[in-house]
Amino acid sequence: xxxxxxxxxxxxxxxxxxxxxAPPNAADLEAELVCPVCETTLDQSNAPVxxxxxxxxxxxxxxxxxxxxxxxxxxVQFGSEVLxxxxxxxxxxxxxxxxxxxxxxxxxxxxxxxxxxxxxASPADTSAEPLDPELERLVDxxxxxxxx
Amino acid sequence: MGQGVAIxxxxxxxxxxxxxxxxxxxxxxxxxANRGERPAAPDFTLERLDEDGDLRLSSFEGKAVxxxxxxxxxxxxxxEAPFLEELWRDNRDRDLVVLGLDxxxxxxxxxxxxxxxGLTFPLAYDGPGDEASSFGVTGYPETxxxxxxxxxxAAFKGGVDGDDVRPRLLEAIDEALAT
Numbered sequence: 134x135x136x137x138x139x140x141x142x143x144x145x146x147x148x149x150x151x152x153x154x155a156p157p158n159a160a161d162l163e164a165e166l167v168c169p170v171c172e173t174t175l176d177q178s179n180a181p182v183x184x185x186x187x188x189x190x191x192x193x194x195x196x197x198x199x200x201x202x203x204x205x206x207x208x209v210q211f212g213s214e215v216l217x218x219x220x221x222x223x224x225x226x227x228x229x230x231x232x233x234x235x236x237x238x239x240x241x242x243x244x245x246x247x248x249x250x251x252x253x254a255s256p257a258d259t260s261a262e263p264l265d266p267e268l269e270r271l272v273d274x275x276x277x278x279x280x281x
Numbered sequence: 282m283g284q285g286v287a288i289x290x291x292x293x294x295x296x297x298x299x300x301x302x303x304x305x306x307x308x309x310x311x312x313x314a315n316r317g318e319r320p321a322a323p324d325f326t327l328e329r330l331d332e333d334g335d336l337r338l339s340s341f342e343g344k345a346v347x348x349x350x351x352x353x354x355x356x357x358x359x360x361e362a363p364f365l366e367e368l369w370r371d372n373r374d375r376d377l378v379v380l381g382l383d384x385x386x387x388x389x390x391x392x393x394x395x396x397x398x399g400l401t402f403p404l405a406y407d408g409p410g411d412e413a414s415s416f417g418v419t420g421y422p423e424t425x426x427x428x429x430x431x432x433x434x435a436a437f438k439g440g441v442d443g444d445d446v447r448p449r450l451l452e453a454i455d456e457a458l459a460t
Contacts, residue, residue, distance in 0.1 A: 169352070169354065169385045170354050170355075180354065181354060182352075182353075182354035182386075182390075185387060185390065189387070208409065209408055209409060210385070210386065210387055210388070210408040210409070211385045211386070211408065211409065211410075212384075212385055212408070212409035212410040212411075213409070214385070214410070215385075238290060242290055
């Protein structure tokens, strides 16, 4: 009985979950959208069009739109350049992937270069030419003089 | 091996650079026009701002067209708007069409702008700036003069109402009408 009541309570919470979802935050959105005039985020701009966009955001929040719906509505009117972060799909995905690819590619290139250089250096150590016997004798004599 | 990878990476970077230059059609469009070539302007169909329905560039074939990209928040656009209206009124009987494309803007703001300046030439809405991109527009306003066959005769970055630009624009219009 208690177990059934607990289950009903959990299911009830899950079912009513979305009703408690917080509305989008205007300040957060203003930090994620770009003013077309000054090309800074809306929260840092007081250009007339930025003020209009802020008003639009507040009106759409009041109308119950989600963050994504508000962003989509602004992209339709101002293009994807209005997003401070490039979109995660299509061509915008390149903006995320290229720096990572560059870093990975650079690390691989450095690793391969280091490996190639160390390979070049090590054979030189093992294949060092033997000392001329005459020169070796002179070195030994000199060392013996110092030791003596 | 390492050297091969380094050369490969450099080659890849050059390939990316070449690709970006080759696919930058719009920038090339203005550059080609100002070199005296006449590249074909990309055709488009856009929602009208001044009345219901769509507006298709190729529907003006046979006429010279001044395509002006603007936005209501753009200050030089406000300065040149009366001049463009005057240009339209004075030359519409000569087979010249002035076409305003509003980009990166709220429709309502664009309509208010048109009302404020009494614009009567055809206006279309290029909200996300797709056509601005295909023309290679990098800022607002930008103006393209197309001849009767839809080829770009000249391109102007910034306002066209200034004393230094106006004669060049009128000259390009005469040239476009002469084709």
